[in-house]
Amino acid sequence: MPAYFNAGTPLEYRTFDYNAYFDELQKTFGVLSFYKKWKDFWINTFEFHDQKIKDFIKEHPGSNPAREYMDKKNFDNQVYEIYVFEYVTPGGSFHLHFDIEKMKYVTYKKQRSVSVQEIPLHELFVDPTTLYIKDKHMQDERLPFAVEMYGLQNGDDPCHYLCVDGNKRIQSRINEDPNIQKIESYVFDINHWDFMFFFSLDEYFMAFTRELQILHYCIRTNRPEREAWESTQSFLQAQYHE
DSSP: OOOOOOTSSEEOOOOOOOOOHHHHHHHTTTSTTTTTHHHHHHHHHHHHHHHHHHHHHHTTTOOOOHHHHHHHHTSSSSSSSEEEEEEEEEEEEEEEEEHHHHHHHHHTSSSOEEEEEEEEGGGEEOOEEEEEEHHHHHOOOOOOOEEEEEEEEEEEEEEEEEEEEEEEEEEEEHHHOOOOOOEEEEEOOOGHHHHHBBHHHEEEEEEEHHHHHHHHHHHHHHOOHHHHHSSHHHHHHHHHOO
16 A cells, blocks of 8 residues: 555555556556546545545554554554565555454454465565574474465566465475475465455555456457456446445
8 A cells, every 4th residue: 555564663654656557557458448437436446545544644643553453452462463565566666564463363263264275386476585594484384374466476477476474484495395386375365355454445456456457368368348347346336336
């Protein structure tokens, strides 16, 4: 989101140029007759939820969403674990903030079904800056958490998953066995977005990137334009409110 915080810093607003982002997207998606309607829907949606971030910061100056949750729930741990991923776009950096503690709670308490899958390593983005302690992380047998992503690249290669918890464990396994091809992980997808983030803007951005992938596929494979339009949130929400 156009804001940033981590476990130890307060939430701060960072400007994101939505118009610049869509100016770049127009080069690919401007061929669609509904492009302007689609663009207006998303800019209005983003700006609405963007304003909610600004209002939160104004009402709670110097606050940290994770720390507030810890205080409210009498959280036992000293650190509330989150994972921040920087999604770089022509409009600036969009920081996705994953609520790892809530993801752990929901998964381990089996409040929701989270599948375990073997993910090809080349499809999984693992933080290349991760440092690990061999003896410590080789003994940690917990499965990593991987999130299904859209439009994510690792250099020139597309990545379908992002490791949000367990980067050190994966790095230790890679160093132990350089020929490893797959990693067993919990996989979070569209069915889990409602509890993965701290703010609604992150969830909408995920929906947007998913939609970009669908529209790009429709253009690339010459699918009927109506099929592309009916896959959009703009169309679906209009149908819902009728």
